[in-house]
Amino acid sequence: METIIEARGLAKRYRHKDAVHDLSLALPAGRACAFLGRNGAGKTTTIKMLAGLIRPSGGSCSLFGRDSQQLRPGDWRKTGYVSENQELYDWMTGEELIAFTSALYPEWDKAFEKELLGKLGIPLQRRISRCSRGEKVKLALLLAMAFRPRLLILDEPFAGLDPLVRSEFLDTVLEITRQNDWSIFFSTHDIDDVEKLADDVVIIDEGRLQVSESLDTLQERFRRIDLYGSHMPIEETSAILNLQREGDHSRFIHTAFDGETTAAIQAAHPQVRIEVSTLSLKEIFIALAKKCQTESPRS
Amino acid sequence: MTSVFHHVRKDLRHSRWLVAITWLAAAGILWPAVTPIGERVGLVEWLPFLRYGSWLLLFLSVGRIVQLDAPLRDTAFHRSRPVSQGTWLVSKLMSCAIVILPMALFQVLMFPLAGLRPDVGDLMLIFAEEMLVHSVVAMIALTLAARMETYTRFLTIAMGLSFAFLIVFVIYVNAAEYLSRETKPEWSYDIEYLKLSRQLVTQIIAVAGLLIGLFITFRARRPERLTAAIAGTTLAASLAWFFWPVNFVKTFTRPEAEAPRSEWPDLSKVEFSFREDRFNGNKNARFNWGFGGYNDIHYQHISAYSRMEGLPPEWWVYPNGYRSSLVSPAGVVIESRQTAWAGLAEEIVLPVVGIPLPWKWENPAPQVEIGEFQKTKVDAAGPNAVLEGEVEIPIKRPVVLARIPLKAGASARIGNRRITVTSVEITRNDWVSYQTIEERPISKLRGGWHGEPHRTLKKIAINSRRGEFLNQVGESNSNHTAAHYALGSAVTNASVSMESSRGDTQVSSDWLDGAELIITGDESGGTFRREFRFENVNLIDTSWRP
Known part of the structure; x- marks a missing residue:
């Protein structure tokens, strides 16, 4: 099976602190992987390194077999990326940003775009700076999905969303990814979301890998x-x-x-x-988190 | 390329208001051009502020355009989109080019709008220089902004660097002033052209260095390495500023105005000799000398009494240049400074317009400059030195370049320049007071202010019906430059020549009827050279003159 994301001995050091240490993981094609960890565990740093947005201090990672630091436009045409603090051109309206972004992708699916617009209910005529956080996230999701990527990387996209929006969002992602056999790598704090969406689970703490296996196996052994x-x-x-x-x-x-x-x-x-x-995944996660907290309590 | 334009459209749309204000500030150069000529003097003073303001706005605009998609900001929209580093760089460069293009065009457009008619070559040079200087500003902003993660940080660092630059500049100016007190450069136009060459090549290196640095660091996908590119370019540009050896500006400067070769005087028939003359009416002397100072260094300049005969009457001797050295009895050689500085008197044009010269000048070269030495070195050389060298005497004749009525509103175009009379009046003390404004384009590649050094324009007011001309009693000048536009204003107070048939200096109330302003220049007819060698020269004892 093709490996979409692969990290080997990935490390990131900021001044005197190891944000990520010797992290290895892999995401096979067609799987959805939840990336879990406590606040400050190193999830966002890891995702940014995987996407080539920041340079690792050690180790290597790749998307579609290419070093993340050497990603080409062709790789980004297969990858949708939504992060919690990702910028949109907020001086544009939703419609303008969709028009701008769609021109970057020869694979942009107009019909799919319309379908997503129908499902997500994004205000198109309003300037993005005046949209709510939920509307911005939904727009970012549309921009990351309408070109039918093979890989979707979502970095805590649900954070700050009200339950209704999150439910809509999750249902949409779930439905679409299942239909299209996409690979998803996503981080979240909401374990309930993971149980709906994930095939595999990776848990890190203090930048170190704690668990990396399928959700079924994990729930089987706990x-x-x-x-x-x-x-x-x-x-x-x-x-x-x-x-x-x-x-x-x-x-x-x-x-x-x-x-x-x-x-x-x-x-x-x-x-x-x-x-x-x-045990539910939430209970497993809490148990592991408590263990980590006991072993290396944070100041 | 389509994707490049796609990004350029987005960039310009995003920063359209700031870019519009930048263009507006740059378009300020057109302000005097659409203002009546008499009111331009006051306006031109403000143009440098508009220019520096437009540079600041350009800096901010480019920073904003780059920071929209900051390559080091991991949250930037383009970072997770199919946008190659090459597309990013080319689109940002193109956006910058689009911003600076109208700014350069405004400078070019200014001249036809102001009624000046520079030739196409001059306009192209000015356009190229404008594009270059704005490219420097844009490239610095682009590189700095590409190195910063946020616009706020870009502004903060830019302000910090400006402050640091200011401090370094002040230190440099003071140090340069201190260090240069002991050495006086040999001034010549070549030095000015070399300075301009260095200025231009520094700009070229700045743009090229940053461009290459950008390409290399983006190709290596390491924008954080831009610091090295900035540092390397700064070093190379600084070295060029101080040490660039090639004077390429001289290539573009206009040649000296020359008379047709067939009309040049036959200098083989010219007799020239050094002679003695009575000094202070009591003693014959070979030399006349004087003292001058510059940067606290005292100089002694020496002229030799001379005689020139056989020069055809329409030709005149221009103040000469020379190369000379003083050799002490001990064999120490002191090289002279070289000077060639001044012009013909405007009155010599009078015969050309039918008014006889009020004086006769049978010997066109009664004295020639032969040397200028530092006083301390002269003293060290001691008495009985040998002064030897060669004098170069330019032979020129006056030409009438324009002849216009002496009344407000009259103007004449002479090459790139335009001279306009803005006011004429007879004053209470029956003198004539008139104001003229001279406008012209300046191009660094043409030598900047020194672009046409060999054709100094001079003006003289005449009334040919009366056979009279005006002697200048006083003149107040003001000169302003705004990038490529120079405006010189002169208020001349003049009286009728003392030597006129009227025998007084006041003008009659109807003097201005039929009065004209003659604009004169000169043209070369060759250079007369003569070697000289004076022995037993004693320049030390200044209690009397030899």
């Missing part, structure tokens, strides 16, 4: 386990997170759960009753 009727201490391993005890009740999250995990616990604690429950 389980909440409740043990009742045991006063024996639970042996803490790297696979156990968030261990809590209350009387004879122990609760923890197992990060490497498989078919044999329950039997192994039962063998070690024959008297206990074991309850295993699945």
Whole structure:
């Protein structure tokens, strides 16, 4: 399968701080990858390096097999990019900016543009500087999608949007990308969005990779386990997170759960009753974030 | 190319108001051109402010155009669009060119609008110079703006650099003044042309260096390296400013006005000799000398008494040039400064317009300049030195270039120039007071202010019916330049010649009836050269003159 995005040992150092450290990831064609992390984890820096907008301090990354620092217009004709603080020519009206941008893309799909306009409800005659943030984001999304890119990079595009707009936005992206088999690499703080949209999840913290796998696999291996009727201490391993005890009740999250995990616990604690429950991505993310926070608390 | 124009349209539309104001400021040069001639003098004083203002606005416009798509700003719209670095650079350069093109055209348009008629060659040179100087401003702004992430930062850095430049400039001026106190340059037109050559080549290097720097850094996709391009270009331009050796301006300057070769006098028939003359009526002397100072350096200049015979009557001797040196008894050679400076008296044109000269001049070269030496070096040379060299005596004749009525509104075009009489009156003390304005285009490649050094225009008021001319009693001049436009205003107070048949200096109330203003120039008829060698020269004892 073709690899659309690839990063190897990617690093970015600002003065005395490592924003990103030795990050490697890959996005195969046709997959949607959610890029998660706490505030300041290095998501935006990583995305900008992937898109060639800033130069890495170390390692390399590529889009469509070409070094991100050497991207050509042809590569950008296949890539739609929307970021939280991306500039639009806000002295133009929406209609003018669409006309200007469409001329840059021979592949611009007029019919698709109209379809997106219908779905997103963008005010065309108003100067962009007078549009709301949601309207600007929707316009940016249209400008990133109407030429039918093979890759869509979205850097927290949902931030600051009201729930209704975000829902519209997400539904549109979801519908269109599923129909067109696009690859998506997006960062967000809203885990619910990820569950709707993502096939794969990459989680970073303090610029270091924590998780990189498919959403299904991740949800498969993370389980909440409740043990009742045991006063024996639970042996803490790297696979156990968030261990809590209350009387004879122990609760923890197992990060490497498989078919044999329950039997192994039962063998070690024959008297206990074991309850295993699945976790939402949000719960997994919070558990991992807490772990990271414990291991390297921020000042 | 279509995509380039696509970006250019967007850039210009974005900055249209600022560009319009820039053009408006640049169009200010047309202001005097559409103003009545008598009112131009006051206006021209303001034009430099408009020019510098238009440069500042050009700087801001280019910065704004570039910063719209700042290559170092990762949030810029174009960064995530199919816009190549080449398209970016060419479109920004083209936008700059479109902004500066009308600014250069205004300068060219100014001349026909003002009623001047420079030839096409001059207009093209002026256009090229204007494009060049505006390109320098635009390229500095473009490079600086391409290096900055935001417009605010661009403005802040530009202000900081301007301040730093000002400080360096003040230090340089003071240091240059201090360091040059001991050395006086040999002044000649060549020095002025070399200065202009250096100015022009510095501008060319600035534009070319920044352009090459931009291409290299954008080709390497490292706009942050522009700092090196700016630094390298600044260094190269500074070196050119101080050390560029080739005087290419001289190539473009106009040749000296010459009479047809067939009319040149036969200089082989001219007899020239050095002689002695009585000095202060008491002693014969070979030389006449005087002292002058410049930058606290005292100079002693020496003329030799001479006699010239056999020059045809319509030809005159122009103040001469020379090359000479003083050789001390010990063999120390002191080179003289070289000067050739002055012009013919305007009265010599009178026979040409039918008025006899009021004086006779049988010896056209009673003295010739032969040297000018630093006083301290003369003293060091001691007595009994040898003064040797060669005098070069330009032979010229006057020509009447224009003859116009002496009344307000009369004007004449002489080549690139126009001379207009703006007012004439008879004053209370029965003198004539008249004001003339001389306008002309200036081109650096033509030598700037010194563009036509060999044809000095002079004016003389006459009344040929009366056979009288006016002696100049006093003149007040003012000169203004605005880039390529020069306006000189002269208010002349003149009385009737003392030597006139009337025998007094007041004009009669009807003197202006039939009065004319004669504009004269000169044309060359060759150069008379003569070597000289004086022995036992004593320039030290200044208590008497040799």
